[in-house]
Amino acid sequence: MINRIISLCFLFITLFSCKQETKDKNEKLYVVTTTSMITDLVKNIGKDLIKVDGLMGSGVDPHLYKASEGDVSKLVNADVIIYNGLHLEGKLVEVFEKMKLQNRKAIAVGESLDKNTLIGSDYFASNYDPHIWFSVMNWKIVTQFVIDKLVEIDAKNASSYTNNGKIYLDKLSQLEKELQNTITTLPKEKRILVTAHDAFSYFGKAYDFNVVGLQGLSTATEAGVQDVQKLANFIIKNEVKAIFVETSVPKRTIKALQAAVKSKNHEVVIGGTLFSDALGNPDTNEGNYIGMFEYNVNTIVNALK
DSSP states (O other): OHHHHHHHHHHHHHHHHHOOOOOOTTSOEEEEESSHHHHHHHHHHHGGGEEEEESSOTTOOGGGOOOOHHHHHHHHHOSEEEEOOTTTTGGGHHHHHHHHHTTOOEEEGGGGSOGGGSOBOSSSTTSBOOOGGGSHHHHHHHHHHHHHHHHHHOGGGHHHHHHHHHHHHHHHHHHHHHHHHHHTTSOGGGOEEEESSSOOHHHHHHHTOEEEETTOSOTTSOOOHHHHHHHHHHHHHTTOOEEEEETTSOTHHHHHHHHHHHHTTOOOEEEEEEOOSSOOOTTSGGGSHHHHHHHHHHHHHHHHO
């Protein structure tokens, strides 16, 4: 694995040094993004002024993502690369860092947030939980950060980026109000969210949920038998009605947890499938950030009532 990352870094450096800067001044800004949440955000700000290529589609786990040869070509030819950072895209981090040293425009949206507001993590080299999009307040800060960066890079379209961004920020503010209204229908003592991995800590902090993930923050770690048994006891003690699977994580861990609870003569249902590290299919409402968040909250609240 280490040899593969080194080879990939070397390939990027070689290709970048050979890239010809022949972009026509009227050609659209070419932006390559990593996660589907960032892709959706950039499209909302750039609209038809930019060309956006997202590397990670629906159901893709960024923790385990490996760049393909096609991805290499996209990244090499990009005018701007926008990624999450905070070591979410673990296997691409070294590549992005090398690019910055070559003065390539690689922008980590996680850098827009005050570190005092980030949740600590022993699972990532950054020591911070990278799942920052599960706080709408965080995502509004990220949105403004991306607006400012696009204005700086592509000044001729500054007013359009600013106007598009304002419209999207207003939508996020409206989303925040709707989420709060839905969540207040669930009593605080029932706000216990048990999922496959701990991707929802920012959600828990923002909306007053006790969040417990079976696999920890990264899907690269595996839950052991003791982890399953410990969480099963927690579910029974706290009378948790439902637990949840995730679209980007295999169901087997949550199924094992459900079986462990049943073996202790208790029942817990699987309340639904949540979108955690990726959005839904592009042709569905869950294929955009706002629709995904609405779906998740409705699924959680309805299952736990």
